[in-house]
Amino acid sequence: MRWMRLAVMVGLACAPLQRPAAQTAPAAKPAPGLADILATSPTSEWETLDPARTLYLDLGNNRRVIMYLAPFAAPSTVANILTFAREKYWDGLAVVRSQDNYVVQWGDPNGDTPQAKSLGSVAPKLAAEFDRPISNDPAFFPLASRDAYATSVGFWNGFAAARDVSGKRQWLTHCYGAVGVGRGETADSGNGQELYIVNGHSPRHLDRNVTVVGRVVMGMEHLSSLPRGTGPLGFYDQPEQRTTIVKIRLASELPVTERLSLERLRIPSATFAAVLKNRRERKDGWYLHSPGAVDLCNTPLPVRIKKQ
Amino acid sequence: MRWMRLAVMVGLACAPLQRPAAQTAPAAKPAPGLADILATSPTSEWETLDPARTLYLDLGNNRRVIMYLAPFAAPSTVANILTFAREKYWDGLAVVRSQDNYVVQWGDPNGDTPQAKSLGSVAPKLAAEFDRPISNDPAFFPLASRDAYATSVGFWNGFAAARDVSGKRQWLTHCYGAVGVGRGETADSGNGQELYIVNGHSPRHLDRNVTVVGRVVMGMEHLSSLPRGTGPLGFYDQPEQRTTIVKIRLASELPVTERLSLERLRIPSATFAAVLKNRRERKDGWYLHSPGAVDLCNTPLPVRIKKQ
Numbered sequence: 219m220r221w222m223r224l225a226v227m228v229g230l231a232c233a234p235l236q237r238p239a240a241q242t243a244p245a246a247k248p249a250p251g252l253a254d255i256l257a258t259s260p261t262s263e264w265e266t267l268d269p270a271r272t273l274y275l276d277l278g279n280n281r282r283v284i285m286y287l288a289p290f291a292a293p294s295t296v297a298n299i300l301t302f303a304r305e306k307y308w309d310g311l312a313v314v315r316s317q318d319n320y321v322v323q324w325g326d327p328n329g330d331t332p333q334a335k336s337l338g339s340v341a342p343k344l345a346a347e348f349d350r351p352i353s354n355d356p357a358f359f360p361l362a363s364r365d366a367y368a369t370s371v372g373f374w375n376g377f378a379a380a381r382d383v384s385g386k387r388q389w390l391t392h393c394y395g396a397v398g399v400g401r402g403e404t405a406d407s408g409n410g411q412e413l414y415i416v417n418g419h420s421p422r423h424l425d426r427n428v429t430v431v432g433r434v435v436m437g438m439e440h441l442s443s444l445p446r447g448t449g450p451l452g453f454y455d456q457p458e459q460r461t462t463i464v465k466i467r468l469a470s471e472l473p474v475t476e477r478l479s480l481e482r483l484r485i486p487s488a489t490f491a492a493v494l495k496n497r498r499e500r501k502d503g504w505y506l507h508s509p510g511a512v513d514l515c516n517t518p519l520p521v522r523i524k525k526q
Numbered sequence: 527m528r529w530m531r532l533a534v535m536v537g538l539a540c541a542p543l544q545r546p547a548a549q550t551a552p553a554a555k556p557a558p559g560l561a562d563i564l565a566t567s568p569t570s571e572w573e574t575l576d577p578a579r580t581l582y583l584d585l586g587n588n589r590r591v592i593m594y595l596a597p598f599a600a601p602s603t604v605a606n607i608l609t610f611a612r613e614k615y616w617d618g619l620a621v622v623r624s625q626d627n628y629v630v631q632w633g634d635p636n637g638d639t640p641q642a643k644s645l646g647s648v649a650p651k652l653a654a655e656f657d658r659p660i661s662n663d664p665a666f667f668p669l670a671s672r673d674a675y676a677t678s679v680g681f682w683n684g685f686a687a688a689r690d691v692s693g694k695r696q697w698l699t700h701c702y703g704a705v706g707v708g709r710g711e712t713a714d715s716g717n718g719q720e721l722y723i724v725n726g727h728s729p730r731h732l733d734r735n736v737t738v739v740g741r742v743v744m745g746m747e748h749l750s751s752l753p754r755g756t757g758p759l760g761f762y763d764q765p766e767q768r769t770t771i772v773k774i775r776l777a778s779e780l781p782v783t784e785r786l787s788l789e790r791l792r793i794p795s796a797t798f799a800a801v802l803k804n805r806r807e808r809k810d811g812w813y814l815h816s817p818g819a820v821d822l823c824n825t826p827l828p829v830r831i832k833k834q
């Protein structure tokens with residue numbers, strides 16, 4: 219069961235079928251699919267997720283969402299987020315917004331009112347971290363793909379990213395599952411207290427307008443399936459529609475018995491090259507037309523539970 | 527309330543906010559936003575949706591999903607779908623699959639078993655309608671945007687589409703909310719009995735691999751928020767997890783009192799040009815960085831309830 223959930227998590231192959239796979243007629247043996255490629259990948263091509271960068275969002279009823287943070291892309295904002303988690307700021311707050319084909323967002327329902335929860339010891343204002351100077355430390359791996367929004371796209375330390383080569387800036391992109399920082403009208407108004415997750419077609423027009431701090435690596439379905447809010451911008455207009463946050467914790471602050479040991483595929487690696495080839499060619503069975511391309515936000519970034 | 531629901535339906539502006547809009551400080555008057563552009567658009571730039579191409583999916587509990595079909599793109603398959611609807615084939619069947627960041631799909635849970643529901647008078651096999659010869663009847667309006675999967679993209683009779691100019695073929699694309707036809711291993715195995723809807727980042731690699739027959743124009747949130755299936759490919763592995771289809775009907779076969787009168791923005795039109803400009807520039811308030819682009823599947827295709 220865990221492995222099936224992995225398949226969902228990384229958005230594997232998965233054709234729209236006339237019938238469940240088990241009921242289709244056996245076909246001639248196809249080229250290896252993504253699951254085969256990952257299953258035969260050497261252990262050395264996987265790296266353990268750092269528990270000090272891994273955030274667990276607990277929505278109750280066994281709904282756990284796991285995010286991996288990107289301090290290299292947004293050091294000050296991620297530092298704030300770590301502090302919010304350590305000081306248990308979000309515990310008891312709520313998912314306040316779920317807008318179809320856009321974002322799901324949490325924070326303090328009492329927002330700017332006198333009843334707002336104290337921000338504790340975090341920095342209440344931060345300079346924006348929408349983008350960074352171009353750098354290959356950590357590595358940027360280019361993806362050969364035409365992109366509507368940027369002249370260069372790829373993977374920056376394993377996260378989907380884009381570059382403005384002439385302007386010498388790079389940034390994490392708003393792909394499905396990206397974790398961004400809600401803000402007000404000014405650039406410095408996003409301190410990390412309200413985070414949102416992309417739940418639809420990747421809204422890349424948000425790139426460089428907000429700070430992206432990471433991505434969901436497991437449990438996305440618990441956020442994406444929440445009822446959509448019927449207020450403006452998908453905010454819940456009835457308090458009882460909100461989902462309460464039981465707690466948000468850093469994995470490193472949880473007992474080992476409550477953590478999952480996760481690993482991600484290294485980029486670059488021979489296996490990742492095979493993943494890209496597979497996605498572009500789609501010679502693994504059901505496909506009749508080879509797409510010949512894979513776009514940035516359709517590229518799988520595999521994460522799995524470590525084999526013991 | 528209806529107009530707010532419209533906003534959700536067409537995926538309007540909608541920044542990830544630090545606070546609900548009502549609580550943010552007033553700003554200098556921005557350039558007109560999408561809502562302003564649509565509200566001041568002349569009536570002549572809108573066309574009524576044809577009730578004979580409009581499909582109502584009723585999931586009970588006031589959950590109604592409205593789809594607009596594209597017979598010009600897939601005439602035989604759409605003809606089958608109209609027959610399925612007229613003969614009430616889908617009534618009592620179910621949503622059998624909900625795969626995160628991919629598709630939600632309905633059909634006969636008994637599939638290929640002896641208990642399968644009769645297909646009635648439809649054609650059980652159809653030649654594939656994955657793409658069509660390039661034609662400007664009806665009109666194809668090109669979108670100036672780099673696209674990973676096709677050398678030319680735009681809007682074909684108001685639907686998101688792409689072209690292979692050298693191969694002289696065009697097709698409807700798998701954008702969020704697209705309605706596609708499930709099939710088995712062979713091209714002719716999709717007769718329309720199982721339809722799926724894109725519920726995540728647009729899986730454009732499915733283009734030309736399945737027949738796209740239309741798109742959701744209202745009520746998408748009732749499909750996208752369904753719990754994800756925990757079986758392979760997001761199929762529900764427990765029958766009780768499925769959502770029963772109360773009925774699927776053509777609007778033209780419903781009493782007028784049970785229909786919504788809908789209209790869509792014409793493409794091309796002066797208003798649609800203003801919509802594209804607005805999306806590319808984003809000078810309407812919250813945005814600090816102009817994206818300078820809008821991709822095919824992020825382009826709003828406005829549909830609204832007709833003013834009486």
